[in-house]
Amino acid sequence: MADKSTSSKGSTVTAETPVAATPKGKIYPIVKYGDPVLEKPAATIAKFDAELEHLVEDMFASMYAANGVGLAAPQIGKSIRLAVVDVTVGKNPEAKIVLVNPEIIHAEGEVREEEGCLSVPGFRGYVVRPQFVTVRAQNAKGETFEIRGENLLARAFCHEIDHLHGILFLTHLSMLKRDLIKRKIKKLRKEGEW
Numbered sequence: 001m002a003d004k005s006t007s008s009k010g011s012t013v014t015a016e017t018p019v020a021a022t023p024k025g026k027i028y029p030i031v032k033y034g035d036p037v038l039e040k041p042a043a044t045i046a047k048f049d050a051e052l053e054h055l056v057e058d059m060f061a062s063m064y065a066a067n068g069v070g071l072a073a074p075q076i077g078k079s080i081r082l083a084v085v086d087v088t089v090g091k092n093p094e095a096k097i098v099l100v101n102p103e104i105i106h107a108e109g110e111v112r113e114e115e116g117c118l119s120v121p122g123f124r125g126y127v128v129r130p131q132f133v134t135v136r137a138q139n140a141k142g143e144t145f146e147i148r149g150e151n152l153l154a155r156a157f158c159h160e161i162d163h164l165h166g167i168l169f170l171t172h173l174s175m176l177k178r179d180l181i182k183r184k185i186k187k188l189r190k191e192g193e194w
């Protein structure tokens with residue numbers, strides 16, 4: 001994941017290159033399934049400062065570099081209740097959503113759709129999620145807001161909020177499918193490819 005950012009730079013950087021020309025945000029490697037940080041509940045965020053705002057930018061940069069529509073802080077090894085979502089994958093700046101300490105306050109309907117996770121690369125499975133959800137969260141400044149999501153956006157909210165509870169989408173799969181994926185990952189790990 002991380003090498004994408006270096007290869008995309010291309011042109012030679014000189015001393016005259018303005019600082020503004022460097023891409024915004026640090027790109028973190030994505031933590032993979034098997035790391036305990038993914039399976040423990042994340043801590044509530046109480047401090048809303050410049051450091052948090054920087055981390056939010058880094059999370060968006062890391063998510064776009066990995067071509068994801070959502071990223072939760074535990075996926076970059078930080079066990080805090082922060083997630084970012086953008087179902088347009090960077091095409092629409094207004095679609096950027098920052099969720100600090102989010103909770104689902106309303107859910108409605110059911111949709112069964114295939115889902116994947118940046119922390120479980122190469123594997124997908126069908127997960128039933130609500131068609132509509134309303135999330136209450138804080139932004140990076142600590143202001144509380146509510147946002148409603150439908151279909152893919154609702155799915156992304158549920159998936160990312162699950163991450164903050166230490167739950168992976170694998171939990172929602174059939175036991176058969178889950179065991180199959182876990183066996184394949186075990187094999188990949190043995191081969192040093194996970």
Ligand SMILES: [Zn+2]
Binds near residue numbers: 118119159
């Ligand atoms: Zn995920």
